[in-house]
Amino acid sequence: ETGVTQSPTHLIKTRGQQVTLRCSxxxxxxxxxxxxxxxxxxxxxxxxxxxxxxxxxxNFPPRFSGLQFPxxxxxxxVNALELDDSAxxxxxxxxxxxxxxxxxFGSGTRLTVV
Amino acid sequence: GESVGLHLPTLxxxxxxxxxxxxxxxxxxxxxxxWYKQESGKGPQFIIDIRSNMDKRQGQRVTVLLNKTVKHxxxxxxxxxxxxxxxxxxAENSGGSNYKLTFGxxxxxxxxx
Numbered sequence: 001e002t003g004v005t006q007s008p009t010h011l012i013k014t015r016g017q018q019v020t021l022r023c024s025x026x027x028x029x030x031x032x033x034x035x036x037x038x039x040x041x042x043x044x045x046x047x048x049x050x051x052x053x054x055x056x057x058x059n060f061p062p063r064f065s066g067l068q069f070p071x072x073x074x075x076x077x078v079n080a081l082e083l084d085d086s087a088x089x090x091x092x093x094x095x096x097x098x099x100x101x102x103x104x105f106g107s108g109t110r111l112t113v114v
Numbered sequence: 115g116e117s118v119g120l121h122l123p124t125l126x127x128x129x130x131x132x133x134x135x136x137x138x139x140x141x142x143x144x145x146x147x148x149w150y151k152q153e154s155g156k157g158p159q160f161i162i163d164i165r166s167n168m169d170k171r172q173g174q175r176v177t178v179l180l181n182k183t184v185k186h187x188x189x190x191x192x193x194x195x196x197x198x199x200x201x202x203x204x205a206e207n208s209g210g211s212n213y214k215l216t217f218g219x220x221x222x223x224x225x226x227x
Contacts, residue, residue: 004157033213042203042217043158056214090157094213103148103215105157 002027004093004106012112013081021076021109023091029104031055032074034066035090037108043090049074050096078111086113126224133191135221137204140185144206148215149178149189153200161189161202191223199225 005024013019025032031050035043045058049068063079072093078085088108095102127133139147145166150158164171164178164187171178177190187204201222205215 031213035215035217040219042205042219043215045214045216048213058214092157103160103213105159107155107157 004091004104006089006091006106006109008109009107010110010112012114015081015083015113017081018077018079019081019111021078021089021091021111023074023076023093023106025072025074025091025093026104029093029095029102030072031094031096032068032072033092033094033103034074034076035092036060037088037090039087046076081113083113086111123219124222124224126226127194129194129196129225129227131194133189133194133198133223133225135189135191135202135204135223137187137189137218138185139187139204139206141206141208141216142185143208146207147178147180147187148205148207149176149187150203150205150217151198151200152203152220158203194223194225196225196227199223 004026007022033048034046036046037043046060046064047057047066048055052068065077067075088110090108091106092103148163149161151161152158162173162176162178164180169180175192179188191198201220203217203220205217207215
């Protein structure tokens with residue numbers, strides 16, 4: 001059974017640019033959630049995808065968007081990057097009917113905006 | 115608004131001692147709580163969870179206590195080992211179809227040999 005894999009592991013972007021982060025969910029999981037973790041803080045919920053549709057969103061602006069594909073993998077896109085977007089971006093997968101009880105987190109993508 | 119907070123940002127213990135990490139929450143609708151361990155360079159790892167209809171749950175070397183009256187949660191680690199050194203987060207969920215977790219800021223546990 002494979003876990004959650006995220007790519008890339010590290011990324012440096014310039015303010016104003018756009019970035020795409022990728023996540024492959026754990027085998028058998030059909031729901032993907034994305035979290036932003038600033039340095040020294042707990043993860044903050046961005047949004048969740050189930051059946052290729054957004055299934056809830058946290059307090060993040062529209063320039064944060066996502067996709068889920070038929071194989072349940074997911075992308076997080078951030079447009080018009082700001083310095084404050086620098087953070088660790090975590091993907092978590094789960095099986096919908098187990099929801100909160102079955103989250104598995106990936107190791108994250110460290111994004112630095114300069 | 116809902117929030118989950120921690121009383122102590124850092125905790126240093128001697129190997130073999132018991133550790134207690136505390137967490138306060140403010141959302142009365144919270145009905146499910148999870149403790150996560152996060153090591154450097156890794157994502158959060160599930161430790162133990164508890165539902166609001168319980169006040170205590172035990173795992174291997176870990177115990178979670180829930181006091182709904184004062185909205186307080188604690189994680190007890192018995193016989194702390196150097197491998198327990200990490201940041202510990204409590205997280206809460208208030209149910210519904212959106213399985214959003216609200217995390218606290220975390221406590222850095224350092225175990226001295």
